[in-house]
Amino acid sequence: MTKPLIVPPEKLTLEASDWLARELQKALATKQRVSLALSGGNTPRPAYRALAEHTLPWERVDVYFVDERFVPPDHADSNYKLVKESLLTPLKLSDAQVFRMQGEREDRDDAAADYAKTLPERLDVVLIGVGEDGHTASLFPGHPALSERTARVLAVKQTSKPPPWRMTLTFPVLQGAGAVLGLVAGEGKRDAMRRVLQGDMQLPASHVTNTQWMLDPAAYG
Ligand code: 6PG
Numbered sequence: 026m027t028k029p030l031i032v033p034p035e036k037l038t039l040e041a042s043d044w045l046a047r048e049l050q051k052a053l054a055t056k057q058r059v060s061l062a063l064s065g066g067n068t069p070r071p072a073y074r075a076l077a078e079h080t081l082p083w084e085r086v087d088v089y090f091v092d093e094r095f096v097p098p099d100h101a102d103s104n105y106k107l108v109k110e111s112l113l114t115p116l117k118l119s120d121a122q123v124f125r126m127q128g129e130r131e132d133r134d135d136a137a138a139d140y141a142k143t144l145p146e147r148l149d150v151v152l153i154g155v156g157e158d159g160h161t162a163s164l165f166p167g168h169p170a171l172s173e174r175t176a177r178v179l180a181v182k183q184t185s186k187p188p189p190w191r192m193t194l195t196f197p198v199l200q201g202a203g204a205v206l207g208l209v210a211g212e213g214k215r216d217a218m219r220r221v222l223q224g225d226m227q228l229p230a231s232h233v234t235n236t237q238w239m240l241d242p243a244a245y246g
Pocket residue numbers: 064065066067068069091092093094104153154155156160161162163186
């Protein structure tokens with residue numbers, strides 16, 4: 026596991042957006058289209074806004090989602106809504122380059138299977154977060170989805186963090202990604218991050234072993 030980057034809180038947003046931009050540039054140097062997959066939650070929102078300030082050939086970037094709640098795209102809990110407001114709208118990205126998880130669909134398993142068909146063979150740049158229970162994406166401790174090795178996207182029901190029904194990438198997709206940034210801030214994540222950095226495989230976030238963790242001192246302990 027690469028050494029975690031410990032960044033003062035006032036610099037975390039910029040450092041995270043710079044890291045994502047650098048990794049996108051590296052991928053853009055190797056191929057015409059690159060993929061960026063983003064998580065929801067509160068932590069990454071400022072980093073997405075800062076990323077939108079970066080000058081990149083954004084028309085060559087396809088945006089995907091690490092997970093989504095099964096709510097309509099304009100719902101307050103929608104990860105799409107969060108990313109749209111903080112990144113997609115500021116960059117004026119076309120719908121053709123944004124691959125939204127269809128959280129409004131009743132047929133959750135079909136929606137997950139359909140999303141898997143949109144994924145590239147390998148995601149180039151991914152941002153994940155960590156919950157206080159050590160979940161990442163919508164892969165929660167003790168959930169059967171943790172052992173999925175074939176399906177690339179699953180619809181899961183969990184009770185740790187509402188809303189209960191989620192669509193999530195699975196570990197094989199996250200572990201196969203080109204560059205993964207794990208962005209974590211705040212004292213509430215300290216216990217989880219201590220265990221993740223020790224490789225405690227009870228915590229789902231520990232399984233994304235190709236992650237570059239970027240933490241503020243409060244989350245690092
Ligand atoms: C989600 C996220 C989830 C998030 C963690 C941390 O849809 O909720 O994808 O995995 O990254 O729960 O969330 P915070 O950044 O809000 O602490």
